[in-house]
Amino acid sequence: MALFTKPLTAGRNLILLLALFSLTFESCKKNETTLPVVAVEPSQEDDVEIYGEYVGRVRAQQFVEVRARVEGYLERMLFEEGTYVDKNQVLFIINQDQYKAKVDKARAQLKKDESQEQKAKRDLDRIRPLYEQNAASQLDLDNAIAAYETAKASVSMSKADLAQAELELGYTTVRSPLSGHISERNADLGTLVGPGAKSLLATIVKSDTVLIDFSMTALDYLKSKERNVDLGQQDASRSWQPYVTITLADNTVYLHKGLVDFAEPQVDPNTGTFSVRAEMPNPERTILPGQFTKVKLLLDVREHATVVPRKAVTIEKGGAYVYVMRRDSTVEKRFIEVGPEFENNVVVERGVVPNENIVVEGHHKLSPGMKVRVGTVPAEHQATTKNNDSLPTATE
Numbered sequence: 001m002a003l004f005t006k007p008l009t010a011g012r013n014l015i016l017l018l019a020l021f022s023l024t025f026e027s028c029k030k031n032e033t034t035l036p037v038v039a040v041e042p043s044q045e046d047d048v049e050i051y052g053e054y055v056g057r058v059r060a061q062q063f064v065e066v067r068a069r070v071e072g073y074l075e076r077m078l079f080e081e082g083t084y085v086d087k088n089q090v091l092f093i094i095n096q097d098q099y100k101a102k103v104d105k106a107r108a109q110l111k112k113d114e115s116q117e118q119k120a121k122r123d124l125d126r127i128r129p130l131y132e133q134n135a136a137s138q139l140d141l142d143n144a145i146a147a148y149e150t151a152k153a154s155v156s157m158s159k160a161d162l163a164q165a166e167l168e169l170g171y172t173t174v175r176s177p178l179s180g181h182i183s184e185r186n187a188d189l190g191t192l193v194g195p196g197a198k199s200l201l202a203t204i205v206k207s208d209t210v211l212i213d214f215s216m217t218a219l220d221y222l223k224s225k226e227r228n229v230d231l232g233q234q235d236a237s238r239s240w241q242p243y244v245t246i247t248l249a250d251n252t253v254y255l256h257k258g259l260v261d262f263a264e265p266q267v268d269p270n271t272g273t274f275s276v277r278a279e280m281p282n283p284e285r286t287i288l289p290g291q292f293t294k295v296k297l298l299l300d301v302r303e304h305a306t307v308v309p310r311k312a313v314t315i316e317k318g319g320a321y322v323y324v325m326r327r328d329s330t331v332e333k334r335f336i337e338v339g340p341e342f343e344n345n346v347v348v349e350r351g352v353v354p355n356e357n358i359v360v361e362g363h364h365k366l367s368p369g370m371k372v373r374v375g376t377v378p379a380e381h382q383a384t385t386k387n388n389d390s391l392p393t394a395t396e
Contacts, residue, residue, distance in 0.1 A: 035373040039361035040325050041309055045354035048302040048347055050340045056214035056246065056295035058287050061279075062206035064178055068094060069171040071194025074187055074201075081184040085176045085204065092174035092201055094193065099169040106165040110158035117151035124148045180206035181285075207289055210282045212244060212258060214295045215273035224299060231263035231276060240301045244278040247294040248286070256281045260297070305339070306348045312360040313338060313346055322352065323359035323366050325374075331359060333368040 068074075076093035079085055127144040130136035176182070183203045187193050193201065216231075224231055229242055244258040258280030267274045278295075280287070287293075312322050313336070320338045323331045336351030352358070359366065366372065 035371055036365060037362055037375040038323075038325070038331075038359045038366070038372045039376075040357040040374055041312070041360050043348070043352050043354050043356045043358050044307045045304055046307050048305045048307060048340070048342060048345075049298055050300040050302065050342065052216070052220060052297045052299050054214040054216065054295045054297065056212045056278075056293050058289050058291050058293060059211050059213060060180075060205045060207045060289040061209045061211060062178055062180065062204075063289070064180075064204045064206075065200055066091060066174060066176070066182075066202045066204060067199040068092075068174065068187075068193040068201055069195075069199075070094060070099065070168050071192070071196055072096075072098070072172060074189050074191050074193050077185055077189060079182060081182065083182065085179065085182045087176055087179045089176045090173055091176055091182070094172040094174065096169060096172045099165065099172055102165040103162065103169050106158065106162035110155065110162050113151065113154040113158045117148070117155050120144070120148040120151040174201060176204060178204060178206055180204045205289060207282055207285060207287075210280055210287050210289060212246060212278040212280055212293070212295060214276055214278075214297075215271070216263075216276050217273050218267050220299075221267075221274065229299065231260050240298065243298050244280065245296045246280070246287075247296070249291070254280075254286065256283075300340075302339070302347055306352055306354055307345045308348055308352060308358050309360045310341060310344050310346045312358045312363065314363070322348075323363045324352070325357040325359055325372060328371075329373070330369055330371050331363075331366050333366075 072094040074092060075095050078090050078092070085091065124144040124147075127136050127141050131138070131141045181204070183205070185202050186200045187198055191198065193199060221231075231242060242260050244260060246254045248254055258278040260276060260278045262277040264275040308322060313320050314322070319335050321333055321335045324334045325331050334351050337349040339347030339349045341347075359372075
């Protein structure tokens, strides 16, 4: 009978051990499944570009009005409207008859005065020897000198009149003052144009390079000074320059970039802003002068910055914080100093170093020291996180 007792006792012990192990395993599995589920992402080290966004207006690098400088009837137009014209290209011809007549009259008057000058000089040359021989009086000599000087002055006046008449005749041929695209004509052929009538004939726009005007606030100016950025000046010591990009009407970003080349040295007291200008290439004339556009200005580049997802940061009265998951799967509430935001991330000035596991989803129900499990966060927690367009605020 004793032979069967030991095997039965050993069997019972084995069954008890298996049952205990099964209970322990089920308990551990149950505890694991009840741990809060979170999603984590490592903090990154990156060179962060900080931008400012403004509303700008495009204007041509040069915009010139072509006007009639003399009065007359418009006879000819020697260009096609909307096309490219070269500098000094003939654009309009104003009736020249009266101006040619003025030139002829001034030239004839000049010849007459030159003849009078020559006669007066010959008279003076005859009087001088006679005066020296006491054959002519002092009065005769003075009259001869005065007549010669008067004739010389008349010649000078006639030359000036001829130059003025030729200049006015030249103004009847209207030329392009610069190379660029010309508008439609503002006066029809046969119209009386000039000083006493309609003088604007057309406009010429040079837009292969355009200027972007926009306004910045005094706060923007102070922040740029904090970053040692002088708007409107190039700094060769920096690895970057404050360039500008613009968004076109179809919401696409324009291919070329521009540089800020001017900033107004004073703030407008009525608006609290100051004007800034950027120069941008426009070789294909994609941008038209006069249109409004969205301007994006590079204000700063934060090199080797620590970056975390914006949705991981919570704001409370004591400051901003994130939850950091340690190696033992417990979380630490870490207060941080928040820097600039960009896209869906935020720069952390102090409190987090690169490559730390940051809780980005499921952090709303955590407490310091709590053990967590990395996995797929329930949909309601994801929705709560995604609905935060700005840094979330703690509800504690």
